[in-house]
Amino acid sequence: MALPGNIPCEAIMESLADGVFTVDTDWNITFFNRAAGDVAGIAPAKALGRKCWEVFHSSLCDGACALRACIDGDKTLANQAIFIVRPDGTKVPVSISAAPLRDASGRIVGGVETFRDISDLTRLRKELEGVCTLDDILTKNKALARTLALLPKIAASASPVLLLGESGSGKELFARALHNLSPRRAGPFVAVNCGAIPGELLESELFGHVRGAFTDAKADRKGRFALAKGGTLFLDEVGDMPLALQVKLLRVLQEKSFEPVGSDKSQPTDVRILAATNRDLAAMAATGEFRRDLFYRLGVARLVLPPLRERPEDIPLLAAAFIDRFNLVQAKAVTGLSEAALKRLVRHDYPGNVRELQNILEYAFILRSEGRIGLEDLPDYLRAQPGEALLPAASGTMQAVKHQAAVATLARHGGKPMAACRELGITKDTLRRILALGPGD
Amino acid sequence: MPLIHHTPHTTPCCCTRVCLACHGDRLASLLETATAFRLFRFEAQAVVAEGSWDMPDGGLIPLAGFLAGAGVVLLVCGGATCCCLKHFTRHGVAVAPWIVGEVSAVLSALGQNRLDTLLAPGARPSRALARRVRVGTNDLESTQS
Known part of the structure; x- marks a missing residue:
């Protein structure tokens, strides 16, 4: 169906929410609408006349061009998911459709491609599927960045990995990233929390059982090792595993086979083991609470995840990511954190680590649906931190104020001078001098 | 590969190795x-094509090591995210x-010396460009971003 002659086609194109651009047969851009400029991060005027691959930096431009396939094959393409990289360096997932363009005589004179930003859709899908890649682990911390740089190499090997870190520090996130970077990524990722399942049930849960193995075993049941075949088995809280079961796990690691409960037939296993714990496994191995041989077997590669209090530089980054996620999931329009709220968040110790930060912001989202999260939106325990009341209300001499601030900060950090110095932004010598001078008169 | 000769007003060269992500x-x-990652050596009167690599298995992480090992001081490429660039920075290869x-x-x-064109x-110009990448002089040593 043709447009009536008095309706300007260009006005329609400009009104579309989807990006549209056209090229001639030499791949020069001949039209680039406003939405295309918004998604690609380029002003339409700068795009016109340029080669499409110089403007639209997509995952297909170097060898797998969808538009070329449409023009060469005289066919159309719809809803192919790719990504583009904007000039500011951000990667944007987009869905593209393409088709050849013909003149009145039917001759192909170029092509048209439409595209839409599917960032929100992609993030929701990742949330639902629990997919995690390196891009999902956010950090500016040098130690953690070094660990991240090792991840692809560790993922490519078949060795077990032991993830050590406090509760909430992101051990499962790393485990999922390792799985998704590994050659086993097409296989299942099966997680078991060894601390959440009673010891007597854990063996059946891991290895399965055969009918009649125990009173309630009315049918054969596959265990997690069988379910994870071809993929990755993540043993969370492995430090809580009973000693008797540790022996059986060690045998699986060495023999690559296991027997379901009640069966004497060995089954081969094709599973990569990732284990994690928040306990001091080395100390447990020294005291005999954890098998030393299993500790070394599981810890072929050991990754230590620092607690959030040791990487305060990540707090604004993580907070912004959580705010984005909650805005998306809860359809709210929170724009960020107020300066006071951010300061308070940076000063908190986070015994619950990243999970605690997530919970704090989730609470704030209950109270706020738009604008910036303020101090008043944070949980009570954050609004009245110990030591805060000691701070003077800007009274007394400068020496007294400095002394009180130093004492309060030291108290907040359990007397640790380096932590206090980091928060106050002063050197250890300055802190020592302030304390030595005292509050003055 | 053909030799690509400098124009007469090119600054004197000192055998700088540059890689182009092509x-x-x-x-x-x-x-x-x-x-393809094409390696060129800038000499006094000519640019010498030294060879070409495919993208190695494992992607950009091993590539950064290869380029650093080959004495490449500058990688010229198209669009890139910060995540991609950091591997090269870590190996001291300016991008x-x-x-x-x-x-x-x-x-x-x-x-x-007109890469900015x-x-x-x-x-927007990268730090390497902002510091005026000059393959023909020793200035390049100070352009690692």
């Missing part, structure tokens, strides 16, 4: 989808990202 005869649109154009044009611009539309 697709065919042009710079690849994205660093991470480049299909001039968001450059577009055919290989011959890029080499010519490098020789004339080939900046992709919408892109």
Whole structure:
């Protein structure tokens, strides 16, 4: 169906929410609408006349061009998911459709491609599927960045990995990233929390059982090792595993086979083991609470995840990511954190680590649906931190104020001078001098 | 590969190695989808093509090591995310990202110290470009971003 002659086609194109651009047969851009400029991060005027691959930096431009396939094959393409990289360096997932363009005589004179930003859709899908890649682990911390740089190499090997870190520090996130970077990524990722399942049930849960193995075993049941075949088995809280079961796990690691409960037939296993714990496994191995041989077997590669209090530089980054996620999931329009709220968040110790930060912001989202999260939106325990009341209300001499601030900060950090110095932004010598001078008169 | 000669006003050279992240005869649109990494040595009177690598298994992480090992001081490429660039920075290889154009044009611009003229539309000069990448002089040593 043709447009009536008095309706300007260009006005329609400009009104579309989807990006549209056209090229001639030499791949020069001949039209680039406003939405295309918004998604690609380029002003339409700068795009016109340029080669499409110089403007639209997509995952297909170097060898797998969808538009070329449409023009060469005289066919159309719809809803192919790719990504583009904007000039500011951000990667944007987009869905593209393409088709050849013909003149009145039917001759192909170029092509048209439409595209839409599917960032929100992609993030929701990742949330639902629990997919995690390196891009999902956010950090500016040098130690953690070094660990991240090792991840692809560790993922490519078949060795077990032991993830050590406090509760909430992101051990499962790393485990999922390792799985998704590994050659086993097409296989299942099966997680078991060894601390959440009673010891007597854990063996059946891991290895399965055969009918009649125990009173309630009315049918054969596959265990997690069988379910994870071809993929990755993540043993969370492995430090809580009973000693008797540790022996059986060690045998699986060495023999690559296991027997379901009640069966004497060995089954081969094709599973990569990732284990994690928040306990001091080395100390447990020294005291005999954890098998030393299993500790070394599981810890072929050991990754230590620092607690959030040791990487305060990540707090604004993580907070912004959580705010984005909650805005998306809860359809709210929170724009960020107020300066006071951010300061308070940076000063908190986070015994619950990243999970605690997530919970704090989730609470704030209950109270706020738009604008910036303020101090008043944070949980009570954050609004009245110990030591805060000691701070003077800007009274007394400068020496007294400095002394009180130093004492309060030291108290907040359990007397640790380096932590206090980091928060106050002063050197250890300055802190020592302030304390030595005292509050003055 | 043909030798690409400098224009007469090119600054004196000191055998600097430069790598171009390519697709065919042009710079690849994205660093991470480049299909060939072409190595060039800038000499006093000519640019010598020294060879070409495919993207190694494992992607950009091993590539950064290869380039550093080969004495490459500058990687010129198309679009790139910060995540892609950091591997090269870590190995001390300066990167001039968001450059577009055919290989011959890029080499010519490098020789004339005018890589900024080939900046992709919408892109802002990188730190390497802002510090005036000059393959013909020792200045390059200070351009690692």
